[in-house]
Amino acid sequence: MSISTLSRRAILAGASASALTVPIAAVAVAAPSLALAEPAIAVPTVPSGPSVIEKLWDERQAALREYEAAHRVCDRLDKVLEQRMPDPHPSIVWSNPENDADGLKFEGKGEPWHLKKYIHSRHIERVLKAACEPKFLRTKIEGKVPGTLVVTWQERSKDEGPFAFTEEDVALQERLRARMELSRRYERKMKRVSHEIGLTAAERRRDRACSRQVKIDNKIIRIPASSRRDLAIKIEIFDHYERDMGADEIVRDVRRLIVMPDELRARMLASVGHPDPDIFARMSV
16 A cells, blocks of 8 residues: 555554554653753741741740749749838828818729839929929919809910919928928938849849840830741730730731742743633632
8 A cells, every 4th residue: 555545544643553552762852851841939837947937935934923923032042122111201101181182182993103112303393393383374263252263364475474483382382392302312211122132133134024025025026927827926915015015917817828829830830821810719619
């Protein structure tokens, strides 16, 4: 049979038979060349060991344990300090009617927090500073009309200058200065006793541990989370500070951990030149 008399079916059949007789070795050699022609796609890998945030968390927990131990020592020595310190002078104690009348009324919630409810010298200093400020407005309460409260006031401009201090103003300033000196004297004695019983050193250890913990917390918040465990650590720090730290960084991490797969798909499609970047979105519906 000449080649001119071969039918199209015979030619196709011959081509198929020839394809089936290709040696397996030839296919094995050709396969790697096809794989090398594909563009390389970077696939993120999960780290085998603890992340940077997890390592910092261990350091943070160690600092927290150190802080709690020092804090327990401080609590014990605070009681010793209270036993050794004498009662403060009544003129520098909160909830004294005379002190309330001179502008030293306790405005906080609950009980005063200072030792033996003494008034801190810095607070007295602020009240004294306000009492010594020049006054351009002066008020006077009169009861000339029975059953009616009459309030009169006078005001001066800056060009006219402030009102001169009255005898009552000067007396108040002197009482406040005397209180401030008593409070400072009480604080100096408290400082000496604190040093003697070891409270000062314990407070320094506590403060150093607290400072180290806060620095680590800030560092953890700044580092991008790479896993759900990292994100859980950040949320625990967020709750520790009563949700007043790291909110923006946590939102950023959530977006990264959730949106990153879609962004990775887009980069993969772009790397192979796919014309339809939304193909995966339609396939998942």
